[in-house]
Amino acid sequence: MLVVEVANGRSLVWGAEAVQALRERLGVGGRAVGALPRGPRQNSRLGLPLLLLPEEARLLAEIGAVTLVSAPRPDPSLHGQALASFRRQQEQSFQEQSALAAEARESRRQELLEKIAEGQAAKKQKLEQDSGAGGSESEAQAESGADAGAWVHLPSSPRAASDAGALLPRSALLVQLATARPRPVKARPLDWRVQSKDWPHAGRPAHELRYSIYRDLWERGFFLSAAGKFGGDFLVYPGERGWDVRKTLLLCSPQPDGKVVYTSLQWASLQ
Amino acid sequence: MEPEPEPEPAAVEVPPGRVLSAPELLAARSRSQKLPQRSHGPKDFLPDGSAAQAERLRQCREELWQLLAEERVERLGSLVAAEWRPEEGFVELKSPAGKFWHTMGFSEQGRQLLHPEEALYLLECGSIQLFYQDLPLSIQEAYQLLLTGDTVNFLQYQVFSHLKRLGYVVRRFQPSSVLSPYERQLNLDGYAQHLEDGTGKRKRSTSSRPVNKKAKGLEDSLLPMNLAASSPPASIQNSQCPEEKPQESSYVKDLEVPFQLLGSLEPCSGLAREGRGCGQESVKAENGVKGAGKLRWNFEQISFPNMASDSRHTLLAAPAPELLPANVAGRETDAESWCQKLNQRKEKLSRREQEQQAEARQFRGDVNADPEVQHCSNWREYKELLHRRHLQKNHSCLLHLWGQPVTPLLSPGQADSPAAVLQHISVLQTTHLADGAAGLLEKPGGLEISFDVYQADSVAMFRKNSPGKPHARMCISGFDEPVPDLCSLKRLTFQSGDVPLIFALMDHGDISFYSFRDFTLPKDLEH
Numbered sequence: 001m002l003v004v005e006v007a008n009g010r011s012l013v014w015g016a017e018a019v020q021a022l023r024e025r026l027g028v029g030g031r032a033v034g035a036l037p038r039g040p041r042q043n044s045r046l047g048l049p050l051l052l053l054p055e056e057a058r059l060l061a062e063i064g065a066v067t068l069v070s071a072p073r074p075d076p077s078l079h080g081q082a083l084a085s086f087r088r089q090q091e092q093s094f095q096e097q098s099a100l101a102a103e104a105r106e107s108r109r110q111e112l113l114e115k116i117a118e119g120q121a122a123k124k125q126k127l128e129q130d131s132g133a134g135g136s137e138s139e140a141q142a143e144s145g146a147d148a149g150a151w152v153h154l155p156s157s158p159r160a161a162s163d164a165g166a167l168l169p170r171s172a173l174l175v176q177l178a179t180a181r182p183r184p185v186k187a188r189p190l191d192w193r194v195q196s197k198d199w200p201h202a203g204r205p206a207h208e209l210r211y212s213i214y215r216d217l218w219e220r221g222f223f224l225s226a227a228g229k230f231g232g233d234f235l236v237y238p239g240e241r242g243w244d245v246r247k248t249l250l251l252c253s254p255q256p257d258g259k260v261v262y263t264s265l266q267w268a269s270l271q
Numbered sequence: 272m273e274p275e276p277e278p279e280p281a282a283v284e285v286p287p288g289r290v291l292s293a294p295e296l297l298a299a300r301s302r303s304q305k306l307p308q309r310s311h312g313p314k315d316f317l318p319d320g321s322a323a324q325a326e327r328l329r330q331c332r333e334e335l336w337q338l339l340a341e342e343r344v345e346r347l348g349s350l351v352a353a354e355w356r357p358e359e360g361f362v363e364l365k366s367p368a369g370k371f372w373h374t375m376g377f378s379e380q381g382r383q384l385l386h387p388e389e390a391l392y393l394l395e396c397g398s399i400q401l402f403y404q405d406l407p408l409s410i411q412e413a414y415q416l417l418l419t420g421d422t423v424n425f426l427q428y429q430v431f432s433h434l435k436r437l438g439y440v441v442r443r444f445q446p447s448s449v450l451s452p453y454e455r456q457l458n459l460d461g462y463a464q465h466l467e468d469g470t471g472k473r474k475r476s477t478s479s480r481p482v483n484k485k486a487k488g489l490e491d492s493l494l495p496m497n498l499a500a501s502s503p504p505a506s507i508q509n510s511q512c513p514e515e516k517p518q519e520s521s522y523v524k525d526l527e528v529p530f531q532l533l534g535s536l537e538p539c540s541g542l543a544r545e546g547r548g549c550g551q552e553s554v555k556a557e558n559g560v561k562g563a564g565k566l567r568w569n570f571e572q573i574s575f576p577n578m579a580s581d582s583r584h585t586l587l588a589a590p591a592p593e594l595l596p597a598n599v600a601g602r603e604t605d606a607e608s609w610c611q612k613l614n615q616r617k618e619k620l621s622r623r624e625q626e627q628q629a630e631a632r633q634f635r636g637d638v639n640a641d642p643e644v645q646h647c648s649n650w651r652e653y654k655e656l657l658h659r660r661h662l663q664k665n666h667s668c669l670l671h672l673w674g675q676p677v678t679p680l681l682s683p684g685q686a687d688s689p690a691a692v693l694q695h696i697s698v699l700q701t702t703h704l705a706d707g708a709a710g711l712l713e714k715p716g717g718l719e720i721s722f723d724v725y726q727a728d729s730v731a732m733f734r735k736n737s738p739g740k741p742h743a744r745m746c747i748s749g750f751d752e753p754v755p756d757l758c759s760l761k762r763l764t765f766q767s768g769d770v771p772l773i774f775a776l777m778d779h780g781d782i783s784f785y786s787f788r789d790f791t792l793p794k795d796l797e798h
Binding site: 003008010020024034039042044072073086089096170174179182183186206226 | 290291292294299302338341342343345394396400406407410412416425432433750
């Protein structure tokens with residue numbers, strides 16, 4: 001069951017899975033109004049939260065797909081518990097990250113060792129080829145011996161170092177700036193039939209009118225979004241988002257018997 | 272299940288958001304930073320059921336869900352710690368600010384503070400970590416806590432963040448930064464600006480300056496007085512001094528008033544202005560904003576002595592010593608002697624005046640000698656006589672036109688060109704939006720100016736303590752609210768001064784910008 005929090009008449013959806021479910025399963029679009037984590041300084045693609053039209057929220061509640069709740073205030077009695085668990089989680093994350101970082105360092109070093117070994121072997125071969133016969137062989141041998149000796153010494157020192165510096169510096173700790181509230185909380189359900197501070201739309205004639213049109217078009221399978229920018233009430237798409245539509249103007253008026261009458265206007269050239 | 276305090280239907284459990292594990296955190300750091308393009312291929316007009324279209328659509332959608340599901344992951348060392356203080360309505364920085372301090376935030380009593388909308392924007396960008404009672408806030412909780420106050424609401428925040436993402440510098444509206452028409456007449460703003468640009472020694476006003484220095488700057492009134500010694504614009508200096516001397520009474524704001532003039536001459540103007548900002552603590556600041564703004568002169572409380580000949584006020588008291596430069600002593604004077612000397616100069620020319628006065632006296636004396644006037648027995652008849660004479664003088668032959676209660680708008684000699692004719696006969700006069708707006712009262716709950724917006728390319732030149740004239744000012748409203756009436760428009764335009772006013776209208780996440788343009792219709796179309 002999806003839960004949507006409502007505050008001051010505004011319904012916001014904070015979970016990405018919920019947004020996906022709403023759009024794919026239920027045909028309700030909403031509008032992303034927050035910054036996108038990957039690119040917070042641009043306006044072409046916005047991220048969570050998703051803002052729902054009052055009509056969208058009401059429809060979802062009516063069909064029972066979503067529970068509307070009043071946005072819960074933080075509970076001071078639970079604060080201590082939350083703080084303790086946060087600190088625990090932070091410490092645990094720190095330990096895990098340090099371990100992972102150590103592992104990553106180790107595996108990098110292993111790769112490096114292999115490269116070093118390859119390099120040494122190639123060098124030795126080159127030396128043997130270059131120095132023909134004679135005393136230089138012994139020199140080369142001694143050199144390679146010395147090299148091998150040095151090579152043997154090499155792994156021991158970094159290993160010691162890696163054991164000693166196992167902990168990450170605090171400033172390198174990665175933290176998550178959570179988008180949605182990271183802990184569960186109890187909230188009061190909202191009745192959209194009743195006017196309240198969080199839901200001032202109930203009973204307003206403008207809202208009722210828009211809602212009846214929205215519901216009718218949604219049941220016919222259209223996809224709707226807000227159109228204040230174009231001077232209308234809704235933008236109607238034939239399917240899901242992704243289509244570009246030639247815009248025609250549609251006048252809708254609900255009849256007393258519940259049906260809706262649609263009149264379409266089209267530009268006609270004067271020729 | 273914990274027991275609910277209220278007897279209500281079972282409370283709903285809101286599921287928590289995603290918490291990333293350590294491997295996921297590391298993976299998040301190494302994800303691509305580029306945004307995928309919006310559409311794969313040209314846009315389709317109608318669903319045609321083809322597999323290629325379906326595939327493209329599916330790909331678009333997958334990318335979208337992936338993008339939305341990403342969480343913000345940052346290194347602890349690159350985050351600035353900040354704490355939300357609900358009782359004050361600000362966010363206080365606990366660790367030193369980063370690059371954003373250049374254009375955002377303000378300092379007070381040595382603390383670095385951010386407005387709620389600035390803090391929320393920085394949180395969404397991943398620059399700060401916001402704490403409340405030692406627990407870091409998620410973006411959802413921050414939206415709830417910071418945007419429900421009476422300082423900034425959801426709509427205003429949306430406009431703010433939209434403009435910030437485009438790169439503008441957006442500050443809260445400071446009414447004290449708007450010059451009154453009188454100040455503009457005196458060209459005070461241009462003068463201050465010229466000096467600041469002229470003296471190159473201006474230090475970048477960092478708010479990390481200690482408080483003691485600022486307080487000292489206020490008490491130690493000699494600090495800006497070394498302008499008497501420093502020579503730049505000496506001519507302007509001279510013109511300043513006479514202005515200050517006559518200000519003797521009502522020292523309500525006088526201590527700070529000369530600071531504005533003198534402070535603006537100070538090369539390190541940031542210091543004096545911050546000092547004044549401190550001194551303003553007793554003054555109720557709007558919205559709890561205590562920025563450094565230019566002080567508004569309250570001319571109702573500054574009185575100038577009237578030295579004109581009609582009402583003699585010649586005894587001038589000694590000016591308060593703290594208002595004078597260091598080595599200048601003030602004393603009280605009796606300006607009577609000077610006034611007489613001034614009059615003496617006029618008296619040289621007044622021979623002509625005396626002749627004129629004599630003539631006038633003569634003329635006045637002769638009224639009663641006019642036989643027609645003597646015939647008038649009361650004032651009404653006299654006035655009728657004057658009226659007749661006036662008409663005769665102007666329009667001797669057109670009495671039928673001019674003698675009626677309704678007269679023509681124009682007499683033949685009055686206008687010499689079609690433009691002048693149109694000007695004279697126009698019943699409606701051109702009016703500008705700001706006319707008559709000075710006395711309009713504010714309506715509670717009406718539209719208000721929210722933000723000052725500065726151009727994105729001026730970021731390098733931007734100084735928080737002297738931001739200069741904004742590019743535009745924003746009023747924020749929604750489409751479901753009525754269009755502002757003329758009274759509000761006049762009041763807001765007047766409040767905005769000479770900066771254009773833009774109305775940002777929010778409709779469910781879409782912002783449209785509107786403004787009203789003042790233009791004059793041409794009167795004379797042919798010439």
